[in-house]
Structures are given as C-alpha cells and as structure tokens.
Amino acid sequence: MPEIRVTPLGAGQDVGRSCILVSIAGKNVMLDCGMHMGFNDDRRFPDFSYITQNGRLTDFLDCVIISHFHLDHCGALPYFSEMVGYDGPIYMTHPTQAICPILLEDYRKIAVDKKGEANFFTSQMIKDCMKKVVAVHLHQTVQVHDELEIKAYYAGHVLGAAMFQIKVGSESVVYTGDYNMTPDRHLGAAWIDKCRPNLLITESTYATTIRDSKRCRERDFLKKVHETVERGGKVLIPVFALGRAQELCILLETFWERMNLKVPIYFSTGLTEKANHYYKLFIPWTNQKIRKTFVQRNMFEFKHIKAFDRAFADNPGPMVVFATPGMLHAGQSLQIFRKWAGNEKNMVIMPGYCVQGTVGHKILSGQRKLEMEGRQVLEVKMQVEYMSFSAHADAKGIMQLVGQAEPESVLLVHGEAKKMEFLKQKIEQELRVSCYMPANGETVTLPTSPSIPVGISLGLLKREMAQGLLPEAKKPRLLHGTLIMKDSNFRLVSSEQALKELGLAEHQLRFTCRVHLHDTRKEQETALRVYSHLKSVLKDHCVQHLPDGSVTVESVLLQAAAPSEDPGTKVLLVSWTYQDEELGSFLTSLLKKGLPQAPS
Amino acid sequence: MDPECAQLLPALCAVLVDPRQPVADDTCLEKLLDWFKTVTEGDIFFPVGSLNLTPCKKKVWELLGEERSSRGTPGAVPLVTPGLGRPHRVQCRAAAGAPLPGGAAVPCAESPGPEFWGPLLLTPPGRNLRSPGKLLPVSSGAVDTIFSLQGDSSLFVASAASQLLVHVLALSMQGGAEGQPCLPGGDWPACAQRIMDHVEESLCSAATPKVTQALNVLTTTFGRCQSPWTEALWVRLSPRVACLLERDPIPAAHSFVDLLLCVARSPVFSSSDGSLWETVVRALSCLGPTHMGPLALGILKLEHCPQALRTQAFQVLLQPLACVLKATVQAPGPPGLLDGTADDATTVDTLLASKSSCAGLLCRTLAHLEELQPLPQRPSPWPQASLLGATVTVLRLCDGSAAPASSVGGHLCGTLAGCVRVQRAALDFLGTLSQGTGPQELVTQALAVLLECLESPGSSPTVLKKAFQATLRWLLSSPKTPGCSDLGPLIPQFLRELFPVLQKRLCHPCWEVRDSALEFLTQLSRHWGGQADFRCALLASEVPELALQLLQDPESYVRASAVTAMGQLSSQGLHAPTSPEHAEARQSLFPELLHILSVDSEGFPRRAVMQVFTEWLRDGHADAARDMEQFVATVLQVASRDLDWEVRAQGLELALVFLGQTLGPPRTHCPYAVALPEVAPAQPLTEALRALCHVGLFDFAFCALFDCDRPVAQKSCDLLLFLRDKIASYSSLREARGGPNTASAEATLPRWRAGEQAQPPGDQEPEAVLAMLRSLDLEGLRSTLAESSDHVEKSPQSLLQDMLATGGFLQGDEADCY
Numbered sequence A: 001m002p003e004i005r006v007t008p009l010g011a012g013q014d015v016g017r018s019c020i021l022v023s024i025a026g027k028n029v030m031l032d033c034g035m036h037m038g039f040n041d042d043r044r045f046p047d048f049s050y051i052t053q054n055g056r057l058t059d060f061l062d063c064v065i066i067s068h069f070h071l072d073h074c075g076a077l078p079y080f081s082e083m084v085g086y087d088g089p090i091y092m093t094h095p096t097q098a099i100c101p102i103l104l105e106d107y108r109k110i111a112v113d114k115k116g117e118a119n120f121f122t123s124q125m126i127k128d129c130m131k132k133v134v135a136v137h138l139h140q141t142v143q144v145h146d147e148l149e150i151k152a153y154y155a156g157h158v159l160g161a162a163m164f165q166i167k168v169g170s171e172s173v174v175y176t177g178d179y180n181m182t183p184d185r186h187l188g189a190a191w192i193d194k195c196r197p198n199l200l201i202t203e204s205t206y207a208t209t210i211r212d213s214k215r216c217r218e219r220d221f222l223k224k225v226h227e228t229v230e231r232g233g234k235v236l237i238p239v240f241a242l243g244r245a246q247e248l249c250i251l252l253e254t255f256w257e258r259m260n261l262k263v264p265i266y267f268s269t270g271l272t273e274k275a276n277h278y279y280k281l282f283i284p285w286t287n288q289k290i291r292k293t294f295v296q297r298n299m300f301e302f303k304h305i306k307a308f309d310r311a312f313a314d315n316p317g318p319m320v321v322f323a324t325p326g327m328l329h330a331g332q333s334l335q336i337f338r339k340w341a342g343n344e345k346n347m348v349i350m351p352g353y354c355v356q357g358t359v360g361h362k363i364l365s366g367q368r369k370l371e372m373e374g375r376q377v378l379e380v381k382m383q384v385e386y387m388s389f390s391a392h393a394d395a396k397g398i399m400q401l402v403g404q405a406e407p408e409s410v411l412l413v414h415g416e417a418k419k420m421e422f423l424k425q426k427i428e429q430e431l432r433v434s435c436y437m438p439a440n441g442e443t444v445t446l447p448t449s450p451s452i453p454v455g456i457s458l459g460l461l462k463r464e465m466a467q468g469l470l471p472e473a474k475k476p477r478l479l480h481g482t483l484i485m486k487d488s489n490f491r492l493v494s495s496e497q498a499l500k501e502l503g504l505a506e507h508q509l510r511f512t513c514r515v516h517l518h519d520t521r522k523e524q525e526t527a528l529r530v531y532s533h534l535k536s537v538l539k540d541h542c543v544q545h546l547p548d549g550s551v552t553v554e555s556v557l558l559q560a561a562a563p564s565e566d567p568g569t570k571v572l573l574v575s576w577t578y579q580d581e582e583l584g585s586f587l588t589s590l591l592k593k594g595l596p597q598a599p600s
Numbered sequence B: 001m002d003p004e005c006a007q008l009l010p011a012l013c014a015v016l017v018d019p020r021q022p023v024a025d026d027t028c029l030e031k032l033l034d035w036f037k038t039v040t041e042g043d044i045f046f047p048v049g050s051l052n053l054t055p056c057k058k059k060v061w062e063l064l065g066e067e068r069s070s071r072g073t074p075g076a077v078p079l080v081t082p083g084l085g086r087p088h089r090v091q092c093r094a095a096a097g098a099p100l101p102g103g104a105a106v107p108c109a110e111s112p113g114p115e116f117w118g119p120l121l122l123t124p125p126g127r128n129l130r131s132p133g134k135l136l137p138v139s140s141g142a143v144d145t146i147f148s149l150q151g152d153s154s155l156f157v158a159s160a161a162s163q164l165l166v167h168v169l170a171l172s173m174q175g176g177a178e179g180q181p182c183l184p185g186g187d188w189p190a191c192a193q194r195i196m197d198h199v200e201e202s203l204c205s206a207a208t209p210k211v212t213q214a215l216n217v218l219t220t221t222f223g224r225c226q227s228p229w230t231e232a233l234w235v236r237l238s239p240r241v242a243c244l245l246e247r248d249p250i251p252a253a254h255s256f257v258d259l260l261l262c263v264a265r266s267p268v269f270s271s272s273d274g275s276l277w278e279t280v281v282r283a284l285s286c287l288g289p290t291h292m293g294p295l296a297l298g299i300l301k302l303e304h305c306p307q308a309l310r311t312q313a314f315q316v317l318l319q320p321l322a323c324v325l326k327a328t329v330q331a332p333g334p335p336g337l338l339d340g341t342a343d344d345a346t347t348v349d350t351l352l353a354s355k356s357s358c359a360g361l362l363c364r365t366l367a368h369l370e371e372l373q374p375l376p377q378r379p380s381p382w383p384q385a386s387l388l389g390a391t392v393t394v395l396r397l398c399d400g401s402a403a404p405a406s407s408v409g410g411h412l413c414g415t416l417a418g419c420v421r422v423q424r425a426a427l428d429f430l431g432t433l434s435q436g437t438g439p440q441e442l443v444t445q446a447l448a449v450l451l452e453c454l455e456s457p458g459s460s461p462t463v464l465k466k467a468f469q470a471t472l473r474w475l476l477s478s479p480k481t482p483g484c485s486d487l488g489p490l491i492p493q494f495l496r497e498l499f500p501v502l503q504k505r506l507c508h509p510c511w512e513v514r515d516s517a518l519e520f521l522t523q524l525s526r527h528w529g530g531q532a533d534f535r536c537a538l539l540a541s542e543v544p545e546l547a548l549q550l551l552q553d554p555e556s557y558v559r560a561s562a563v564t565a566m567g568q569l570s571s572q573g574l575h576a577p578t579s580p581e582h583a584e585a586r587q588s589l590f591p592e593l594l595h596i597l598s599v600d601s602e603g604f605p606r607r608a609v610m611q612v613f614t615e616w617l618r619d620g621h622a623d624a625a626r627d628m629e630q631f632v633a634t635v636l637q638v639a640s641r642d643l644d645w646e647v648r649a650q651g652l653e654l655a656l657v658f659l660g661q662t663l664g665p666p667r668t669h670c671p672y673a674v675a676l677p678e679v680a681p682a683q684p685l686t687e688a689l690r691a692l693c694h695v696g697l698f699d700f701a702f703c704a705l706f707d708c709d710r711p712v713a714q715k716s717c718d719l720l721l722f723l724r725d726k727i728a729s730y731s732s733l734r735e736a737r738g739g740p741n742t743a744s745a746e747a748t749l750p751r752w753r754a755g756e757q758a759q760p761p762g763d764q765e766p767e768a769v770l771a772m773l774r775s776l777d778l779e780g781l782r783s784t785l786a787e788s789s790d791h792v793e794k795s796p797q798s799l800l801q802d803m804l805a806t807g808g809f810l811q812g813d814e815a816d817c818y
Helices: A077-084 A094-115 A123-130 A214-230 A244-259 A268-281 A288-293 A310-314 A331-340 A359-364 A395-405 A417-431 A458-466 A495-502 A523-537 A581-592 B003-017 B026-041 B053-071 B087-095 B114-122 B142-149 B155-174 B190-204 B208-224 B229-246 B253-265 B274-286 B289-301 B307-328 B345-353 B355-372 B384-399 B407-416 B420-433 B440-455 B461-477 B490-506 B511-528 B532-540 B543-552 B556-571 B590-599 B603-619 B628-640 B645-663 B685-694 B697-705 B710-728 B740-753 B766-775 B778-786 B796-810
Strands: A003-010 A019-024 A027-031 A063-065 A090-093 A133-136 A141-143 A148-154 A162-168 A171-175 A199-203 A234-238 A265-267 A305-307 A319-323 A347-350 A369-371 A377-379 A383-386 A409-413 A434-436 A444-447 A454-456 A482-486 A489-493 A510-518 A543-545 A551-553 A556-561 A569-577
Touching (some): A003 A171, A003 A199, A019 A162, A019 A171, A077 A094, A077 A123, A090 A094, A090 A162, A094 A268, A094 B710, A214 A234, A214 A347, A234 A331, A268 A331, A310 A319, A310 A331, A319 A331, A347 A359, A359 A369, A395 A417, A409 A417, A417 A434, A458 A489, A482 A495, A523 A543, A523 A551, A523 A556, A523 A581, A556 A581, B026 B796, B142 B155, B155 B208, B190 B208, B190 B229, B208 B229, B274 B289, B274 B307, B289 B307, B289 B355, B307 B345, B307 B384, B307 B407, B345 B355, B345 B407, B355 B384, B355 B420, B384 B440, B440 B461, B440 B490, B461 B490, B461 B511, B490 B543, B511 B532, B511 B543, B532 B543, B543 B556, B556 B603, B628 B645, B645 B685, B685 B710, B685 B766
Parallel strands (some): A027 A063, A199 A409, A265 A319, A347 A383, A409 A434, A454 A489
Antiparallel strands (some): A003 A444, A141 A148, A148 A162, A369 A377, A543 A551, A556 A569
C-alpha cells in the first residue's frame, strides 16, 4: 500500500526551526531548513541525526525545498549543506535565492560578532551552499527526478515566498510555508489552484485569530510616529534588513508625501539600496498596484528616506530611524536605543517578534531598568510600542486556502499546540477533512490509494457527448469502453477502436439457458404461446415470431423443443448476446415463472 | 547560585504553578530546566538561608507534574531536572514513589520519562549512586515504561528510550546485586535478564519496528560498552540476529548492517569469532544492493577481518562499476575490474530497473569508493587504472559520448544521459582518484574527460564546479619532471586547451559558474604562479583581461572572487600581458581595488579587497611598497569608515602588519620558543611612531577600541597591547603619568567612545599617543571584550526576570513571528 509519511524535525507544534521531512512513494524531501532564534546552542538547528542515521544524506534526500528567506525557514541551510554534508539540490524561488544569502550573512555576522562563536558557518560556506540552489519560477513544473516533480505557487508573506506542490506519480503534497491570504502594501495574496493534493501541510501561526484589518494597524502606526515627531521626539524602528522594513518604508514615505512632512527619515547600514535593488528586480512578485505604477514611479525609490550615519543619532530635533537588527540585540539599533532610551519624548516601535534574552523582549515585557554590560543600568524612559505587522494567514485565511486546494487531508505545522487543536477541530467539522498536528519527531503516516491515470479517446467522449449529456466536474458518470494497456499506459477507447488498434477480429459471445415449461402441447404451439405472452409483457420491444417457429426479442432468440423422455414438458432454449444481457436475464426469469393459462 | 537568582526563583515558581498566569514559551521553560541542571550538577547548591528550599522545590515538582499531564506523553516533556534537592538521590526516591523531603508529593513518580532517568543513570557510578544495582527500577515497572516508550510516536523519545535502556543494561551489568561486576557466563542480573528477554522477543517479532528497536539497542550497547559481558551478550543473541537473514524481505536491513559492523568493530571480539564472520558473509550475499554497499564499505574499513571476506566485500563494492565497464568496453578491451566473475544478477537488475535505482546505486558506489580511497586499510592492490576507466566511462555515459557494447550498455546510455546526480558523484570520485599514483596516460585520460565536461554546453553549474575542483586536484597532483621546475610534458598542452574553456566559463550567464571559474583561477595561480609554462599559457590567453572585467560583475560574490583572483595574479605579475599593447592594462591595480573598497555596496568585495591589500603589504607587492605609508594611510582611511565590521577588522589586521614591519614582529609568547635577540627596528622609535600617526593608525585603532561590534574592539585592543608592549622596551619614552599629554588624551577618550574622530588624521603627536596608551586599562578591556556581548542577556538572572515579566507581554497579540 503506498503511503505518505511526514515527520516535522522543527515547527511541529512549535514556531521556529521549520524543517519537515516528507516521504512520498519512497522519495524523500525536506521542506525548509530553518533555525530557532530562541536558542544559542545545538537546539537552534533541527536535529538532523534522524536523517543521518539513514545513511548518506545525499543518497537519502532527493531534494530540499525552501519556502522563503526568513531565517526560521532557511537559517540552518549552510550548516546542513556544508557542515552536516548534504550535497544534493536545493530548490527555492529566484527572489529567495537572491535574498537568502544576505540574511544568512547577517545572521552569521551577528553570531560571530555578538556571541563570539568560532565554530559557525562561514561566508564561503554560505556561498557554496547557494551554489547548490536551483531557482524556480512560479507555476513552473520542475522535474527533480524522473518520478519527482515540484511546482511553486505564490504565497504573499514576503518577497519571493512560495507554496510548493510535490508530486510523485499520482500522489502529491502541498506545503504552504508561511503565507498571507490578504494583500498588503507591497505584496499580493496567496493563491493555489484546485490541485486536490493527498495532503496539505499548512502553517497555523494565527490558527485561532481573525485578525483585524491591517489598515487599522497601519493608521495606528502612522499616528504614533506622527505624534512623536510633532512633539520633537525621535522614533526608532528596529527592523530586519528585508521584508517588513520595506512595507513600513512605503507606508511612511506615502504618509510623509501626503502630509508634506520635513522630519528626516533614515535607514541604517546601507541596506535600503540592496533591498530596493531586489524589489526592483523582482517587481512581478509584488502586488498589482506596485506593478501598475512601476512605470511612472517606482515605489521603492524613496524620496524622504535617507541613509543613516551613526553621527546623526546625536542630532537635535525629531527624526525617524529604521535600524537593524530587529530585536535590539546588537549593532546599530541597540546603539541608537541606548542613546535615546533616557528621553521620554522618544519612542521605539517594535514591529515584530523578539526572542527571550534580547533587549527587545525585555522592553516589550515592561522592564524599564535594563542591566547592560559592565553592570551598567539603562533606564528606559522612552515610550515602547509593539505592533504586529507579520503577514500570516489568520484562521479564516487558512480555511479559505484549504477550501481552495481541496486536499484529502490537512497537517498543521508552525503554530502553538493549543491553537492547532482548535483549528484541527474546525477543519474536521466544517470541511470534513482529516487533520493532523504532529509534534516534533512524531511521524504521521497516511495511506494513499493508488490512482492510475487512464486516457480516454476523443471518439469515445464525442460519442458520449452525442447522447446529449454534458460532463459535470462534480458528478461522476458511467462510461463504457474498452480498456487497453499499451507501453504501461492505460486508455479507454471504443471497442471498434480497440479491435483496430490491437489488430483483433470481433467475436460474438452468446449466453444460452434452458427453461423447462410444463406444457403438453406441440412445440410450435408452445412457441406461439411464448410469443403471445412476451408480446403482451414487452410492449416497447420488438417481439417477432419467425417462420421457423422461433421467437426473437431484440437479439434474444427462443426456441421450443420437446425432450423425448417427458412428453409433458417442453424445453425453451434461450440465447442472447452480451449486449442484451439484462434483457436475456429478465426473459429467463420471466419464463421460469411459467406461461399464463390459455383461455379454454 | 547568585543571590539575585535565589531571590527571584520563589516568585517565578509561584507564577509557573498558577494556572491563571500566562506561561512563558517553551524555549524559556527549556532554558530554565537547563539552568536547574547546571545548578544541581555542581556540588554547590541552593545557599541555605537565602532561599526557602522546600516550597520552591514543591512548586517546581508541581509544575513538572502539570506539564506532564497537559502533554499526555511523559517522555515528551523535557524532564531534564536532576532534582531540586540532593539531586540524584531525590530522583531515585521520586522514581520509587517516595515522598520528597518536606512531604511534597511527586506527581511524576510512577512513570518517569527517559529524560528523567537519563541524567541519573549517566552519573558516574560511585558519585551519587553508591549501589546502582539496588536503585535500578526493575520492580517499579519503570523498565516496562522504557520498553513501551521505545515505540513512542516521537522518534526523539523512542531514541532516548533505547539509549536509556542501554544505560540501564550497562549499569546493571557493572554492579550486580552486591555491587560486584558480572562475569561472562554467570547469571545475569534480574534487570539485565529482563532487558535481554525483551530484546530477544523483539528480534523474533514479525513487526519490523520492533526488530529495528532491538537492533538499535544492541548497536548502541556494542558501540558504547566494551566490557567482557558484551561478548557473552553476543553469544547469546547472535543466533537470533542471524535468523533475520532467513526472512524475506530482511527486516530493518539498515539497522542490521549497523549492528554487524558495530560488533565487528568492538575490540571485545577477537577476529577469530567465526559466527560473526559467517553472518557477515551471508549478509553480503542476501542483502539488497542498497544495504550491501554500506556493509561492504564497513568491512573494508575494519582493521582486522578475514582476507576472504575483504575480497568478497571489495567485489561487492566494485560490482556496479564492473557492470558498467563490461557493458561499454568494446572487446577486446583492457582488463576489467572483476575479471573472471559473472555479473551479479541483482546488480544488473538494479542498474536496469529504473533511472532512480540505477543512479542511486552508482552514486552510492562512487561515494563508498571515494571514502575508501584515501584510507590506509584500503584493499591492495588498488585497481587505480580500472577505477579510473570506469569513472571516465560513467562520465561519458552521462554526457552521452560513451559507446555501448551490449544491450545493457545501450540501456545505461539512455538511463544515465544527462543525469546530473551521477555526474556529480563521479566527478567527486575522479578528483579523489588524483591522489593515487598512476602512469602518465591515466592523467591524460582523466584530464581529457574533465576538459570535455568543462567544455560541454549542457553541464550544469554544480557539475562545472565539481569539474573545476577535480581538474585542480589532478593538475596539482600531476607528476612533475624530476629535478626540473617545469610542469612536465603533458601539462603545457593541457593548459593551452584549458584556458579557452576557462575564458568561456568566465563569461557564463550563471554567476555560480563565473565564480567557480574565478576560484579555480585563483587556486591554480597561487600554486603555479611561478611556473614558466603556466605563466606563458595564461598570459597568452584572455583570462586575465576577463577576470579584470569581472571586477564590475553585477553579482557581488563574483566581484569578490574577481578581486581575490586579480590580487593573486597581480602579486605574481600576471594581471596583464607584458606586451606594449597591454601597457594600459598593466597599470597598477591599486586604484581599481581602492575604488571597490570605497564604493561597492556589498561587503564581500570590500572584504576581499582588504584581504588582498593585507597580503600585498605582507608580501611587499610593488603597489604597497612604492610608498608604504601612503598606501596604508589611504587604505585605513577608507576601511575605518566602512559599515561592515569585518572590513574594519580586516583594516586592523592590515594595521598590525604595518606595525610589525615598522617596529618589528610581535614577540612570541610561547614559553618553549627559543628567545631570539630583538631585531632592531628599521627606524628609531619616535620616527616610527610619527609614521604610525601619519598614516592615521592611532585614530583608527582608538576609535575601533569603542566600536559597537565586539570583534573590531577586540582586534584593536590586541593591536594596542602589542604596540604598548613594543614601546615598553624603550626607556627613553617611559613617562610618568599625569603630564599635560595625559590630560589631553583623557579628554579625547570620551569623544572616541562616542564614535567621533578626535583629530584630523596625522595630526597627533607620538607623545600624546603614548600618554593615551598608558591611560587606558587595556588588559581590563580585553577581559571584558572576551565575554560575548550577550552574556548579560544570557544570564540566568536575565532569564528569570524575563519569565517573570512575560505576563503583560503575552496578553496582547500573542503569537507573532517573522
């Protein structure tokens, strides 16, 4: 029995370290290879020992697929390919391929700089890893091996994010990665066709949430920034280099333009140029509005946002600064934070998640006295705001996607167990689809029924159509034909075509049956009585009495005979063709009941 | 434990056991448990008096119990706490269902998870467990729990359970009921007996997962334990293991192979153990091709093993390549790999079955041989020529140029044509084969196929990368003419053919290929830059010119590789031909690279430039040596402003090289090194210092000392310490603290700390610098910098504070991520 097996090594009832192993008909695919921001030790990477115990990695795994460039989906990739030793292909979209090394490089620099880690992947390893990448286009079917193919669909979420369909023979799995079912300032909504996979593996970050309109959050954000700069304060927005930063930049740029504001906006570390370069390069991946206005004005060429120099932090007066990294755990954003934290007129807006231990996490949890290096205590007087701009599908969006793809089963990953439980019930009850939520290290096995594709000849279809019945997608219909197998392919054709193709002559198959009738009359009279009886019963059929004494009903032939041993009994020989099998059976059973009494 | 933590812990426990309080995320809980573990591992425990022990312990136990019941599976919870009292003893009591001191109930007493038992059992015998045999949980049903956990739905739990079972077995064998070690042949202790019964039963099971579990337990046992009792264990269980070979299909073949190899490697078994080798011989003929290869490789890697078995294993390993050779060699060809033996039907079937099975078998075979080739215990004689022939044939089958000699060959041609996976594996192996000695014609053969691969328009970027790597290995290991600096007769011709291909690849549309080609060029010129043949062939080609053009490549990785390649070529005078028409190209590369350092938007090329400049300075490159001070001043000025900390750190490295050249090399700190007399510096110290001031080295170094990126500050600290060390030997410059220069220096420090340049570069006086050096506590700074910058955040105190403060944070729009 063929089966699909799924084992999350990360993201099973958990957020972070996404890494899901899927085995379809003996082909093994790794979906994402992320890291966990919350750990600094071995636990930050998925436990790959499960794969390595199966022999050489490159032999065991057919490919690795990366859904998007966020580190919780690709952060372990150089470690896996250059240090653990995977040497096979890695698939991702073109924008992910372009942006991924930048974020990996940033991650490496922070790990080496901040934590002083020596045994970490190097720049060269990131480059060597990226050389193993095969970039794919949306909706392009990529043949990994002769039996394994993959196809990418648009997922929204961040530039280049994709959902992947993995197909082996007739079995398929769709992995969503992270996705967003509503368009935002710069990206469109996720979309997938009705591919009816055996299994849909979906993220479930907001499994229980129906999120408020993003517009409200955007208005709130702009109001807070505006109020702060109006009263002369400085606003710090710690961000990661690519992704949300661009969305917020577009937001502020448009607002500044509309309100004709002159307060400077800065973006640190020269990343704007790089980011803009990629957004310009991959403009087809952005939303419709940006694509439409691209010719007149590129949304990523910001008029109001300038490059930041660290000396600017001491300039008097209001300003807005986007600085990296996003969790205030090192580098420029932390340096600026230290300078501005003591002034209550200033504000820091955290637009994303912060892991425990980082200054971002501390200030968000309300801590106002922070111990810094050398036992220094930093008093935080500036205002601290948290605004979630992360672009994930909410419960409604997840249900919508499941409805769109029509899978046989659903498997939830990338979420919290309690929330998954709620969504699981909802999916099972409302969509009547079985749903799974394995923890890390747990394997879900789904038996699949082998489905064998059969081609139908045009002639046969036309003949069916000629009968006036149009095919309907949801209504199965019975179709008669001859199934022929040639070169391991099945085709349903008309019997005439089958004979022709196979070079065979037609043989007629007749069924015969003897029916004993109690009748003392002569054979001819018995036959006549049978004729009269059938004529009266089968009004819609052509019943004939032939000169030789036999009776026919369509192709059914009836002949009466008298057995020598019992003159009081007549034997009726009934014979019919395969095509009239129903009629033949009916007549036999009818005659077995006997003939009606003749009027005396 | 810090008093601060001791103060915070009771409050945190109160929060954690309160169901109304929002719970911190799993990572925090895991880190908390980690901390408990480190705290309890040492002998120092909770300071009595600062912490009310019993209520705190009780709360943590309650918390763990809550966690357990909410998750259902006992093993799923990271129960890594080795207790909160006298750690291991408390756990033992907990496992036996005894109350904790103070009367606290232990909720997880009946069926502790594997992680619960692990730390206890891993404890070295005698430290906390005086008599482990007595404490082993046979009667409490805990072993049964471990048996059932072996089949847990979580593979992590299942694996931990198997490992734990091995520990229990080992412990029970080490210390019997009376604390005496068990002797082979004697009665097995009750606990060990139960485990072995279970393993035996599992081995006989019809369910493959059960067999796998049993085999894994045995593999771990033989891998970890090397006491004589393991031999007795094998004697008892080997018939059951051997019986698995009679089943069809053989269950858990992968684990079966692992076990056989593990037993064979164990020093406890003498090489004359016939039963083991019998089983291995049978396995070699019964197993399918997927498992046969790893077994054969494992056998060949063994130090002691019967020769006949080694021969059989090597034949198994060579079989697929022998089939390939036979299918393609036109008769009468060179001797095959396995002359006189018939083709193995299974191997041929696998090769013919499907594309994926054929590719899989060949890839595995090539990888196994690649692993075997450099080992001292590889079979001898090593069929270098045949292996090379077979690998070349595989590559030719992949590129479609092989001529089939049979129907199998024809089938292989169709199957392997364009198979990138096999091509990659074959190129890797071909590269490894370069390490073996061989006649000249073999080198010719290898280089010819590599050139074909590099030339082929259909080669994928990954294949080209591997082809470049293999070519480099063959070139660098090719036989040279003895006593002559030339490259031998073969190489010049090859280079003349190679460079046009390299030119083509430098213009490839994929950045990966351009980059691999540049990396190849760099490596080759690094090794052969001085060889006349190489220089001649390179300068006759357009390669240097193309590499120069790639400095403007749109892809930053390629720009960086081009910088490195040009830096290397320039060091050896190979960056442009010497002919008059190339006079322009022969001009200095320095302005070009400096421009990249100043304006390139990406860090990789800028870092590469700094590395090249440092090398140039170290090696006395003409561009650096012409006006060294000017060179250093210009580079440091640009590097100090760079946003990438690695460029700034590299700038300090360059400064250190300059310092060494100005003041003499750093003194060795090795106590065993022979103390050489101090080399007199090239110029008087005051002059040298003036030069350092002039190039802006101090501005850069002092600014870097307060850099927000730790490695830069560390490097600068090292540099200044080296400088101070050097200066200390000059008595004339030793000045007392408190002079006018010191005051000005101390006034300047805060400005540097703020990231400002104190004075225009070059305006400083050596005296002021010396005063500055004296006023800084560089040793103190160095020890501060040695700690990672997040040590405060990573501290347990920070964790406890964060967990306590989590409540307010989680109430909002809780689950957020990227």
